[in-house]
Amino acid sequence: MSFKMEMEKFFAKMGKADKKMALALEQPKRGTGELELLRFTKKVRVKTWDADGFCGVTINGSYTKNAHILMLPGGAYTLEPTGRSREIAEYFAMEERMRVSIFQYPLAPEYTALTAHQCLIKAYTGLICEYPDDEFYLFGDFSGGGLALSFLQELRDMGNLPMPVKTAVVSPWLDISLNNPRIKIAKKTDPVLPVDALKAAGARYCGPLEPDHPFVSPIFGDWNHLGPILIFSGTEEILTPDCELLAERAGTLEGTELIYKKGAGMPHNWIMTASKETEATLELISSFFQEEHMEF
Template structure:
């Protein structure tokens, strides 16, 4: 672990990051505009568009491959994405030479999972029609990771759209109810995620759906025929017990390959911290997407 990552873990505890997130979830900010078009670097071209009044941004670099990443930001299905997602999208477009689309999904408590899924399917349908030559990849962190895996299951079930080639998720929220008994043990070492506040946010997000519905808890869905999925989580976060359950299922699945990487001493969603571990994780993800590394 780098000094920067260790300091981030220590400061998260000292600054009571879990309490801060609990307050943010109770009173989520709106209109933060961190992904507004004019905030992107001039080194990329950004196309702003919308579906049903909800915006999306497609980012291109100078030499774009026929590879298209649908990036789903985290935020407990409630919080607007920070500027860090803009920075990552710029990096992907410029350095990895892929096209990136970031949809700003309907958020709780104003909307529910049904609204988010309806929106995302329409977004994906638009992209498939607009960029017919592109291969699509799903990438999400935290709640965006859970949403990516839920969407993947939905796309397989509907069967009328091309399946993403590969999917990568970091610290995915797999069970909206956080019912795994091991979470009580792990939460002692998680300085960021507030369990009870997340459970309440989960209730607001799932709306009329049962807590085990795959739209909100992909862990309980059908995992067959989803292709290759790369999953990361850290030892210092409450979402890891469910990631471990998913990894245990891997050998029993048909048409799905799950590759699980657990980061020792890594905190929740460390890719939001610019550090060498983040660089290494993102490099692994794109090697996985573009088949550029041994071991995948």
């Protein structure tokens, strides 16, 4: 493990990152503006758009291919995207020459999962209409990963929109209730995620939906016929027990290729830290998206 990642884990523990996140979830900041045009590097072209008033941006590097990532940033369905989400999108656009659209879907507590899904359908439909020659890929981290997997199931059930070619998620929130008994053990090594605060945030996001509804807990949905899916989680985070539970079903699925990569010693959502491990993970995701056959 790189020195930078070791230091990130050390400071997360010593700085009580879980308590800071709990406070942020109780008092979420709004209007942080991390997706504003002027915040992006001048090396990419940026176009803004909206779906029912919720903002999105599409960025292009030089000589962009017709591969198009729809990126759903994490934040426990409550926090706005950080600058790292923007930097990751810039990486895919500049280094991998893929078009990237980031959608800031509706967040709790102002909105619930029903509104988030309604707006995401409109955003995806609009992108397909505007870029009819593009092949779409779905990418999300943390709650964005959970939403991506819920959305994938919804698209399959709707049957009137093209499915993403492939999906990749990092540290996805698969069960909004966090009731897996193995989470109590995992919590001992997770310095980032506050279980009780996440449960409260998840309840706000559920709104009228039951916690086992696939819109909020994709692990309880139908996982057949979703195409290739690449999932990452770290050995030192509370979301890994549910990822392991899902991975156990991989061999029983029809029309879904589930690839699970567990990062040894990795903390929650490590791609939010610029490091050698993050570079390797993003390269794997890019290769997964763009290669027809790849050994993992």
